[in-house]
Amino acid sequence: MVPNHRNFFFFFSVVNLLRREVVNLERRDPVNLFRRTVVNFTGAYSLSTKKTKLIGIVIRNFQNPFYTSALSKFYHHLALKGYHLILINAENELIQEKEINQLLHYSVEGVIITDALLGSTEAERFSRHNISVVLFNRYVDNLKHNAVYGDDYLAGRQMATYLTGMGHQSFAFISGETKSSTNINRKRGFEDVLKERGIKKWVVQEGAYSYESGFKLAQELMSRREKIDCIFCANDIIAIGAMEGIRKMGLRIPNDVSVAGCDNIYVSAWPSFSLTTWEHSTEEMVEEAVRLLVDEIAGETKEYKTVVVKGSLVIRDSVARKQA
Numbered sequence: 001m002v003p004n005h006r007n008f009f010f011f012f013s014v015v016n017l018l019r020r021e022v023v024n025l026e027r028r029d030p031v032n033l034f035r036r037t038v039v040n041f042t043g044a045y046s047l048s049t050k051k052t053k054l055i056g057i058v059i060r061n062f063q064n065p066f067y068t069s070a071l072s073k074f075y076h077h078l079a080l081k082g083y084h085l086i087l088i089n090a091e092n093e094l095i096q097e098k099e100i101n102q103l104l105h106y107s108v109e110g111v112i113i114t115d116a117l118l119g120s121t122e123a124e125r126f127s128r129h130n131i132s133v134v135l136f137n138r139y140v141d142n143l144k145h146n147a148v149y150g151d152d153y154l155a156g157r158q159m160a161t162y163l164t165g166m167g168h169q170s171f172a173f174i175s176g177e178t179k180s181s182t183n184i185n186r187k188r189g190f191e192d193v194l195k196e197r198g199i200k201k202w203v204v205q206e207g208a209y210s211y212e213s214g215f216k217l218a219q220e221l222m223s224r225r226e227k228i229d230c231i232f233c234a235n236d237i238i239a240i241g242a243m244e245g246i247r248k249m250g251l252r253i254p255n256d257v258s259v260a261g262c263d264n265i266y267v268s269a270w271p272s273f274s275l276t277t278w279e280h281s282t283e284e285m286v287e288e289a290v291r292l293l294v295d296e297i298a299g300e301t302k303e304y305k306t307v308v309v310k311g312s313l314v315i316r317d318s319v320a321r322k323q324a
Contacts, residue, residue: 055083055293056108058099060090060116061209064237065265066282067114070136073286074112081294083109090116093177100125110293112136115209117179118143132296134289137280138181139306146292148307150280152182155262156189158313159232159278164197167322168230168258171202172221174242176209176234183234186262190232203228207238214241215248222249222257229257229322236261236268236277243273243318254320264314274317285309 055078059067075085086106088099094117103111104125110132118135123143126133135147163171173190176183187204194202205221207213214233218241221228233239239261243253253259261268264279288307295301 052107052109053083054086054106054108055110055112056086056088056103056106057112057114058088058090058095058116059114060093062089063211064115064209064235064263065267066137066235066263069265070114070282070286073283074290077286077290081290083294093117093179094119095122097122103131104129109297110134112289112293113138115180118145132293134293134296136285136289140181144304146289146296146304146306148285148289148292148309149181150285151308151310152185152262153189155278155280155311156186156191156232157193158189159260159262160190160193160197162276162313162315163230163232163258163260163319164193164199166230166258166319169199169322170227170229171199172205172228172231173202174205174207174214174217174221174231174233174238176207176238178206186234207234209235209237211237211241211244214238214243215245216241218242218245218259219249222246222251230319231257231259233259233261236263236265236275239275239277239318240267240273243275254318258319258322260319268314269316276316276319277314278311279314280311281309 057071057074059071061067071087078085086103086108088102090096090099095113100122108131111126112134114136115138118133118140120143123133123145133145135145135149137149139147139149171194173187175187178184191202203221203224205217207217214237218231221231231242233242239259243259246253246257246259251257259275261275261277264277267273268275268277288309292301292305292307
């Protein structure tokens, strides 16, 4: 049976997030800690300006520390501008009507969409209510909203360039949700380089952005007749699941197979994983998203913008040079 690390990642990430914020609040204003974190959060409506100063953030996959880290940064940067954050946990890949109704109920002034998908119908509802929207770590073609995301095509290209440069020839790619722009661009960049290097065949396993998906699909890959010597995963959570699935089979990383991920979540640096990965600047992405959202709310911009943030390769111990 595949072990379920959902609760572990959620608990570890969110508890540390809340602990840091509470400690910071206590240092600044211990007497009013409760009032500032609860009363102001639910009662931020201003009679003089008729502004709630509330921003909704929609997150679906809480087991991914990338988003809990971003949540902490959004909390901080929005607080500096006088805004309060309402968290909506999306139940499905596509944002549902009841989740939009929750945001409308709180009269939010803006919404940050992270790993959920925003359809055109749902986007139109926000527009009708004059609610500003920014897409974070993704974009949707022909959707009239601001967007900030990492250069995932570059991430895929650079990772493939590094892995082929290490002598690997037999590749597999474990995907996340196939419709997400993040997955599409990482996969496209990766495959483009393989084609350019004359590699004509590789394996694609369609999965989900989860530990369980990585664990299961990596074991399927390593059970194939064709030998796989390198696996690139669409994000670090998949890669960590893949590493543990491979080790469960008695195989060694990177001696028997190299594994690489994407996002550089904090867990990837743990000695038990030491995962080679790609890092986007979450801090820069959050700062840009907050700037675009607040400017739109204030009416300071009339054109929608897309900001693409570059990243960098993080080389650790999960990839070995392939011996000829």
